[in-house]
Amino acid sequence: MQAMEFKRFSKEIIIILLIAFASCIAYLSYEHINILTMTIQNNYSCELKYAYQENSHRKCRFVFLDLGSNKGVQVRKVYEPWLYPKAPFLKYFDEYFGLVSRTYRRQDVCSFGFEANPRHMPRLKQIEKAYVNKGLSVRFDNYAVSNRSNDTVTVYSETNFDLDWGAGILDTAINNKKNMTKYVVPTMDLADFIRKSVVPLRPERILMKMDIEGSEFIVLPHLYKNGLLCEETITAMAIELHNWARHSFNSLLTIPSLKRLLQAQACKPTLILNLDDETYNTDVDVQPDW
Ligand SMILES: *[C@@H]1O[C@H](CO)[C@@H](O)[C@H](O)[C@H]1NC(C)=O
Ligand SMILES: *[C@@H]1O[C@H](CO)[C@@H](O)[C@H](O)[C@H]1NC(C)=O
Ligand SMILES: *[C@@H]1O[C@H](CO)[C@@H](O)[C@H](O)[C@H]1NC(C)=O
Ligand SMILES: *[C@@H]1O[C@H](CO)[C@@H](O)[C@H](O)[C@H]1NC(C)=O
Numbered sequence: 001m002q003a004m005e006f007k008r009f010s011k012e013i014i015i016i017l018l019i020a021f022a023s024c025i026a027y028l029s030y031e032h033i034n035i036l037t038m039t040i041q042n043n044y045s046c047e048l049k050y051a052y053q054e055n056s057h058r059k060c061r062f063v064f065l066d067l068g069s070n071k072g073v074q075v076r077k078v079y080e081p082w083l084y085p086k087a088p089f090l091k092y093f094d095e096y097f098g099l100v101s102r103t104y105r106r107q108d109v110c111s112f113g114f115e116a117n118p119r120h121m122p123r124l125k126q127i128e129k130a131y132v133n134k135g136l137s138v139r140f141d142n143y144a145v146s147n148r149s150n151d152t153v154t155v156y157s158e159t160n161f162d163l164d165w166g167a168g169i170l171d172t173a174i175n176n177k178k179n180m181t182k183y184v185v186p187t188m189d190l191a192d193f194i195r196k197s198v199v200p201l202r203p204e205r206i207l208m209k210m211d212i213e214g215s216e217f218i219v220l221p222h223l224y225k226n227g228l229l230c231e232e233t234i235t236a237m238a239i240e241l242h243n244w245a246r247h248s249f250n251s252l253l254t255i256p257s258l259k260r261l262l263q264a265q266a267c268k269p270t271l272i273l274n275l276d277d278e279t280y281n282t283d284v285d286v287q288p289d290w
Contacts, residue, residue: 059137060201061108062097065234067145067190067219068211069113071120072127073283079106079136083284089209089238089277096207096235110137110201112193116144116155116185116212130286143188145212147222151187156180190219191226199233208237208270214245217253230267238275 066075077084078093081100097109115124124140131138144153157180198206210216216239223229229237241255255272262269 058108060110060203062106062110063198063201063203063206064097064109064111065194065198065206065208066111066113067209068213069115069120069124069140070117070211071281071283072113072124072140073280074209074277075111075113075138075140076127076283076286077277077280078109078111079131079134079138080286084280087277087279088275092207092236092238092273092275096205105134105136107135107137110203111139112198113138113140114143114145114188115140116142116153117157118142118155118183118185119157119181127286141188142185144185145190145210145215145219146187147189147191147218148187149189149192152184153187155183155185157183189222191222191228194223194228194233195226205235206233208234208239210237210239214242214249216241217246217249217251220253220258224261227265227267229262229270230265231270232267234270236271236273238273238277240276 064075064078066072069075073084074089077087077089078097079100081087081090081093084090093106097106098104100106113124115121121140121142128138128140144155146153194206210219212219220229220239223234228234239255241253246253259269259272262272
């Protein structure tokens with residue numbers, strides 16, 4: 001009798017030991033994967049890292065949409081914040097994308113910039129190239145952000161490029177056309193872009209900056225109609241409404257009216273940030289070593 005009892009007892013012990021052993025193996029291999037992720041993470045040029053970083057530092061874990069990139073300064077504030085210490089945008093980048101450190105350079109933030117004025121493109125492409133070489137996911141394109149694709153708009157830009165901050169698409173709002181350079185620029189349907197190119201990346205957060213010289217009066221209602229101004233899609237946005245353009249677009253949109261519209265939706269609305277960061281507009285060179 002006692003021998004039988006002992007046998008059963010020892011069987012149980014063996015099972016417990018086996019479970020403990022299996023747990024140890026599982027734990028150790030988990031640690032090992034973590035260590036592997038850490039080393040791969042340090043090699044920004046290595047494609048493999050994304051496979052291991054599904055939940056922690058995967059590519060495009062966060063997305064920054066920079067609509068009306070101008071000289072690209074807002075995107076640079078994401079990746080080189082130490083160059084722009086007084087920029088009001090920094091605290092939002094910290095809040096939505098996490099703090100930059102010696103090892104974390106926001107490699108998991110993908111930035112998409114759109115600029116209508118083709119004269120900004122050489123500079124924007126230079127920034128893009130420098131950042132891509134550092135393993136960052138940054139892209140600038142020459143489109144006028146709009147409510148439709150496959151169309152063109154005429155953009156006027158100051159002949160004196162140093163004075164050139166915006167690119168207006170409105171004939172009526174430009175007084176002094178003779179003295180300006182004229183460009184025909186393709187349009188891009190922003191709702192379409194977000195649905196087809198951003199949402200499939202499954203980012204945890206999307207932060208959007210919009211400074212598009214009047215086109216916001218077309219684009220914001222378009223995003224709203226497409227149900228994209230919900231926190232689950234666009235987490236937060238900093239938008240500039242250009243009052244001089246309101247009349248030409250025949251728009252009654254104001255920040256309070258937009259807020260009311262968004263709050264009446266079934267979803268939790270996109271947060272409207274009270275922010276207009278016009279700091280460091282002249283910018284500095286990309287640092288070669290960081
Ligand atoms: C990073 O990966 C590349 C190959 O993709 C390799 O040539 C290079 O030596 C690696 N750098 C480091 C620091 O491990
Ligand atoms: C885009 O906006 C303009 C101006 O509000 C409007 O006339 C046009 O119908 C819109 N197009 C689409 C495809 O929504
Ligand atoms: C229209 O635009 C969409 C999206 O940008 C693009 O996929 C499509 O090829 C374009 N069609 C034409 C006819 O240019
Ligand atoms: C055109 O621009 C130049 C340089 O900005 C300025 O000096 C000149 O007065 C402008 N001419 C007109 C007609 O506005």
